[in-house]
Amino acid sequence: MARQEWEDEYRKILQAFLRGRGEDQLYLGQQLSKWLRAHHVAPEEIVDFHVRALAETVELPELVKDSFQLLTEVMIEYGIAFREYRSLRSRQQQLESEIEVAATMQQTLLPRTSPQFDQVEIGLISVPAKQMSGDYYNFAKHDDQVFSVALADIIGKGIPAALCMSMIKYAMDSFLDQRITPAAMLGRLNGVVERNIEPGMFITMFYGMYDTCLHRFRYAVAGHEPGFWYRASKGRLYDLESRGLVLGVTPDVDYQEYEIDIEPGDLLILMTDGVTERKVGGRFLQRENIADLIQAEIGSPAQQIAENLYRKLLLLSNLELPDDHTMIVIRRVV
C-alpha cells in the first residue's frame, strides 16, 4: 500500500464512519492503524491527513482546520519517539544476537563429558538463569585412578560473570598438569582471581579430587555453598564440612583440606547457591528442605537425582529460576 492507497483507505473509512458512526468502521480503523504502524507511518502524518480528508468531506470552519496545526506540531515529538523506538529495537536485536554468540562460546568453556569409571558415576545438571551463566564446573581425569571436580559460582550474573568464568577456566587448566592438592589449587586460583578481578566481584569455589581405587575424596572450599554427603550405611545426609574464604578477597590464603572415605552407595552432592536460594510461597527454602528432597531420590542413578531435583525445585518455586542452577552428584556404585 503506497501513501496514496492508505490515504484513500483512511478517507473511505472516515467518510463511512461519519455517515453511520458504526463500530465496524472503527474496527477497520484499528486494522488500518496496525498497517500504518507496521509501515512506519508517523502519527503527525495521520493527523495531517485526517484534517485534509475531513475538509474534503465536510464544510470545516477555518478555526477548526487551523487548530489541527497545533495537534500536528504536538504529534511531531511522538513521531520522533516512534522512529527512535525502531532504531532501539534493531539495536536490541543486534545485541541479542551478539549475546547468543557469546553464550554459545561460553558453552565451549565447559566440559562436554564427565570422566567414566566403573565404580563411580557422575550426574550433572547446569541451567543458567539468563542466557549466560555465572556457574562454572569442570571435571578432569588425572590418571586411571584420580579425577577432579570443580564447581564455582561467580557472584553476579550475566555477561560480567561469564567473562570471569574464562579466567577461572584457563587458570585452572594451567595448574591441572601440576597435580597439586585441592587446597593448593584454591590457593593459587585465589591469587589469580585477586590480581585480576575488580573489587566487589568475587568467586566461590569447591574443588575436590576423587581417588577411585582408595575411594578417598579430598576437597577444599572457598566460601562455597556446602555440599551434602550421603552415608549409605547410616542412611542419612551430612553437610560437607567447608570453611574457607571466597576467592579474590585477599592475596595469600591458606585453604583447609578435608578428606572423607567414600563407601559403596555413598553420595556426594555439590551445588551452587542457585539450587538453595529459592523462594517457596514467600519464604526461602531451607537446607533441610533440600535434604528431604535429596533423601527421596537416594535410590536413583546419579544423573537422575540431579535432574529430578532440578525439576522438583523448579515446580516448588513456581517455575522461576532466579539464579543459575548447577548440581553435581557423585555416587560410588560398588
Next chain:
Amino acid sequence: MAVVYRIPIHTEQDIVLARQTGRNIAKDLNFGNIVQSRIATAISELARNIFLYAEKGTVTITPIERGKAIGLRIVAEDQGPGIRDIRKAMEDGYSTSGALGAGLPAVKRLMDEFSIQSIPGKGTSVTVIKWSD
C-alpha cells in the same frame, strides 16, 4: 536567489522567531505541512541547545538548490562549551537526558542531511538540510 536569514539567539523569543522564519521559508518553497512542522521542530531543538547551554549563537537559514532539488539549509552555531562526546550525544535514548546535545538524534531524524562539529571549550556548529520530496 540565496537570501540568507540569520537569527541571533539570545532569548527564548529568538527561538520562536527562528522557528517562524524557517516555517515561512519552507512554506514559500512549497514544502508540505508536515515537513514545515518538522523543519520548525528541528530549528527549535537547535536554537534551544544554543539558548540553554551556549547562551549566545546564531541560526542561519538558507534556501538552496542542487540540480532540480530545492532544499533548506539550517546552520546553528555557537561559541558555547561544546559537546565532549559527540558519538554519545548522537545515540538514541540520549535525547531524553536533558543534557547539552539532547535532541540532536531527533534533529537528525527529522532532516535529510546532518553534520556536526564541536570542540569542547570552543563551540558547536550543526548543519542540516531538508530537501523537498
